[in-house]
Amino acid sequence: MRVARLLMDYAIAFFILCSLGFVLPRLLPGDPFLAIYGEEAALSMTPEMKVEIYRRFALDQSWTEQFGAYVGSLLRGDLGWSYFFNTPVMRVMTGFLPWTLLLAGASLLISTVSGFVLGLESGSRKGSRWDKGVFAGLMLLGGVPDFFVGTLLLLGFAVIWPLFPLGGATTVYGGLTGWAWAIDVLRHLALPLASLVLARMTTMYLLCRNSTVALLRSPFLRTARSKGCDEVAIRYRHLGRSVLLPAATSAGLHLSHLFAGILMIEVVFGYPGMGTLLQRALAARDYPLLQGILLLASVAVLGVNFIVELLYPILDPRVKTVCTSNTGKN
């Protein structure tokens, strides 16, 4: 019952997101062809291509038929043609995707682990100077927009004190192989990754700190202490176990912030992933590419959130179905 409802909600949300790409260009005054493809693209197209696009979007037919054509091409994974790269949008994106996935995976892992450790340590010392310091520091950091964290790190460690390269993912024409190549990749990854971790750690930290504080007086901790367990074991084996899973799943629901952050951080560092591609698509007014990137990001987030919400009560049996949408427990 719950799963069916959830599935319906996500299906409708997915439908709404996809329809944005259909409704919005047609809401704008003027030729929807121009709104979908942009004026520059329209000018550079041959008449045959225009006819082909009219046919594909069924632009000369009724709205319902147009919508059918639109949904049909989306379902086939056809996001349109990028006129700037002169390649299907899907293929352009797969070329840039690996770098974004590297950045996303690494930052998700590091910010989750460090947020967890800091939150646990901070929460179990609630009220101490250490706790207050870390809390204030991370609250402040969490308020700085992602792209400005990136900008500050860029200024600090690449401009003023040139420890790391200014941008890119590898040294262009470096001709590096093997270990030298791996180290080069890591050096380029360091600053964007650090910016993302710094900007995104606060959510996980707060979730862990809150649940730690809520559990501080629980009987199972008293039992562990009276058995003679040492504090570190209690903190990580007993307390940590009941804190990590719910906090990590809730953090999974904040994935959209990470994705938005990645798009912006990549622009700061010229990291050749989806964010940089987005910026290039904007500069060239390559609309199909632009929409493909954002649609892919939203759909990916939607998919992950759905899985997280499905698994939530299974991973943490304490969560009853009534409060599945309540992420921040105090």
Place this chain on the structure above:
Amino acid sequence: MHIQYGKKLKSGPGHWGLLLLGFWAAIALAGFFVTPYAPDAYTGKAFLAPSSAHWLGTNDVGQDIFSQLMAGARTSLGVAVGASIASAFLGALLGAGGALVGGWVERLTMRMMDIGLVIPPILAAMLAAAYLQPSPVTLVGILAFFFWPGTGRILRAQTLLLRESGPVTAARTFGAGRGYLLRRHILPDLAPVLSAAMIHDARRAVFLEAGLAFLGISDPTVQSWGRMIQQALAFTYLDVWQWWLLPPGIAVTTLVLAFALIGTGLEETHASD
């Protein structure tokens, strides 16, 4: 339950938040009437260092950076205030209103909120903005459209609590009508929750407005801190970043921080009551 905000925000984080917000509000208001130069006018040589004529110097095409900063404050605060009010209105109408009316209206609005909450507002707003290249007014509409389910859910939960609370039941037994209950009991007691939600929305709106402009997904004729940062990033190899790149970045950060501090201050208000 009825809280005196002025008193509660006079100390602690809320106080600092109000001061910061006041500072930017003053600059934004001043920006409506007068800026040293027209923000998009070419007023001198390119890349001038700060001086008495140009407080923050000039950018790569000789526009006055301080004037742009003032105009950016106007856009940022305007969008934040607009989006939080519009989202609060929709949330109150559909969340609290649905809970009060009950029946199929309640079921429908609840379902709308459930679905809305599933959609990630940041990415959805970016997607919508990419199609529309929005002016600040359109942006307010987009943000409100994706923000309201969050506000609505909180207001709905609070309304359900209030509907069954002591004072409301008592008033009802004395024969109070629906309108009277709404005006005298429910709306005033929704205020603390509503204000917290509005502050939260305003903070997200400032962040998103700057972020969208930073990515270039906004009306290019409107001044924005995000756009300033984007343009200045291309010139990090010159010294200009000190007065071109840092000020708008610090501006966004302090404004986001101001809303966060006020939010924390209001939360502490809740906790102590």
